[in-house]
Amino acid sequence: xxxxxxxxxxxxxxxxxxxxxxxxxxxxxxxxxxxxxxxxxxxxxxxxxxxxxxxxxxxxxxxxxxxxxxxxxxxxxxxxxxxxxxxxxxxxxxxxxxxxxxxxxxxxxxxxxxxxxxxxxxxxxxxxxxxxxxxxxxxxxxxxxxxxxxxxxxxxxxxxxxxxxxxxxxxxxxxxxxxxxxxxxxxxxxxxxxxxxxxxxxxxxxxxxxxxxxxxxxxxxxxxxxxxxxxxx
Numbered sequence: 680x681x682x683x684x685x686x687x688x689x690x691x692x693x694x695x696x697x698x699x700x701x702x703x704x705x706x707x708x709x710x711x712x713x714x715x716x717x718x719x720x721x722x723x724x725x726x727x728x729x730x731x732x733x734x735x736x737x738x739x740x741x742x743x744x745x746x747x748x749x750x751x752x753x754x755x756x757x758x759x760x761x762x763x764x765x766x767x768x769x770x771x772x773x774x775x776x777x778x779x780x781x782x783x784x785x786x787x788x789x790x791x792x793x794x795x796x797x798x799x800x801x802x803x804x805x806x807x808x809x810x811x812x813x814x815x816x817x818x819x820x821x822x823x824x825x826x827x828x829x830x831x832x833x834x835x836x837x838x839x840x841x842x843x844x845x846x847x848x849x850x851x852x853x854x855x856x857x858x859x860x861x862x863x864x865x866x867x868x869x870x871x872x873x874x875x876x877x878x879x880x881x882x883x884x885x886x887x888x889x890x891x892x893x894x895x896x897x898x899x900x901x902x903x904x905x906x907x908x909x910x911x912x
Contacts, residue, residue, distance in 0.1 A: 686726070687879045688901045689868050690841045691765075691797060691821050694720070696870035697727060705875070706905050708819070708867075710765040710797055713737045714752050722760025728909060730764040730797055731756035732785060735778040743777065750784050763789045764797025765821060768806050775806075782810055789816040795908050797821050797841075804829055811836045817908050822846055822869055823855065830855040834863055839904060841865040844878060847885050856889045861900045862907075 686704040694716050697709045703725060710730045711717040717731035731753055733743065743749060757763065766785040768778050782798070789796035795817040800807045804825065811818070815837035822843040823830065830840055840859050843866070846852045866882045868875035880894075887894040 685895070685898050685902060687876060687883075688866070688898070688905050689870075689875050689879055690819060690839075690865035690901070690905060691843070691867035691869050692875055693869075693871045695872045696868070696875055699872070699874055700876075701874065702876065706902065707875075708762075708797070708905065708908075710821075712765065714749065717756050717761060718752075722756075722762075729761055730795075731761040732764040732766045732797070733781055734765050735767055735769045735774075735781070735799060736772055738774045738777050738781060739772065743781070746777075746780060746784075749781075753784065754788060757788050757792050757794055762795045762797075764795075764819070765799055766796070767799030767821070768801070768803035769799060770802040770806075779806065779810070782807075786810055786816075789818070790814060793912060795819065804832070808832060808836070811838075819865060819908070822867065824849050824852050825855060826851050827855045827858045830859060834860065839863045839865050839908065841867045842882065842886060843867050843869050844882060845869070847882065847889075853889055856886055857891075862904060864897075864900055865904055866897075866901055 688706045690708050692707050697707050706726045711732045712734045720729045763785050766782050797819040799821050818838045819841050820838050822845050823840040868878040883894045887897045
């Protein structure tokens with residue numbers, strides 16, 4: 680199987696980049712930054728699957744202190760069929776208490792409605808792990824950076840690890856790329872306004888070399904995993 684015979688897959692892309700992607704056959708997980716993203720889209724469209732989320736960086740804006748209003752918006756989106764994300768915790772940004780409150784709400788919705796969830800973690804793995812209590816929905820750790828030991832803590836909680844170019848620049852993460860079980864391995868462009876194809880191909884080639892497999896086999900693995908995440912249990 681060649682790369683040209685299998686559509687590229689992107690486990691984390693943002694709406695503007697998804698709109699300009701010139702390949703309708705690509706399988707894309709389109710993650711929201713805030714309500715202006717997920718209010719515009721259907722829950723899915725052909726090979727595009729949309730995630731409703733409020734990014735932790737957004738929570739610096741005073742309006743997000745009105746948690747009841749935004750929590751209601753998120754639940755309405757989930758009832759329309761959206762998945763959940765991008766959410767998470769980032770200790771490089773203020774409002775950690777508010778970040779945790781929003782992250783817990785996203786997580787409860789994922790549990791209640793049995794929907795996949797994408798999360799962002801920067802210097803926050805311990806705090807994220809404390810939120811992830813059973814029952815575990817399907818989850819994606821976006822742009823994973825960390826050791827195999829850290830990866831294992833998340834793998835035990837039904838988390839898929841998604842690797843970006845940022846991930847591959849970390850020597851410690853290279854070992855996690857090598858050791859991640861094939862059934863939990865994803866790649867992502869994290870594109871905001873850029874066509875994702877070149878980035879996805881670069882990640883495939885580099886990650887396949889680290890894992891000592893062919894890019895074709897790795898693409899098949901990612902494709903199967905994304906379809907497993909989509910599949911309703």
